[in-house]
């Protein structure tokens with residue numbers, strides 16, 4: 001009896017492992033997403049330019065609503081400070097925080113969440129990719145007020 005039972009147990013254990021593995025969240029950890037953005041590797045940040053992203057944040061009026069470390073401005077509190085995007089689990093509380101989803105949000109926030117107070121700022125995809133690359137480099141940077 002025991003000789004028959006043992007392989008059956010093994011089989012069940014394997015099945016359990018496979019099922020558990022299949023249920024796991026295969027989303028890459030946020031740290032590696034930030035690393036990918038920093039290294040300029042992976043989508044959508046393949047050719048993203050964080051320095052240009054920083055300039056765009058200043059030029060496109062983001063700082064009217066957001067405090068962004070590394071970008072001067074009026075320290076606005078209309079929207080959340082953008083100081084920790086690489087460590088957040090969600091973008092605006094609705095999208096799992098991946099570089100792709102951050103770009104999606106930047107391109108058209110009301111399309112993601114019709115009730116959001118953040119307007120569509122008319123960014124092009126390349127602009128949003130550069131801004132996302134910059135924001136994902138700013139993990140845990142303490143908020144600086146001028």
Ligand code: HEC
Nearest residue numbers: 060061062065078079080090091092093116117118121131
């Ligand atoms: C009129 C004010 C306003 C402007 C201008 C604005 N935002 Fe926002 N933004 C908000 C608000 C409010 C939220 C919070 C949205 C929500 O949770 O629904 C937000 C959320 C965000 C988030 C998600 C933050 C988080 O903690 O998850 C990012 C990233 C962001 N904005 C980037 C930008 C960038 C980049 C620009 C400029 C291109 C910009 N915003 C312009 C008001 C604004």
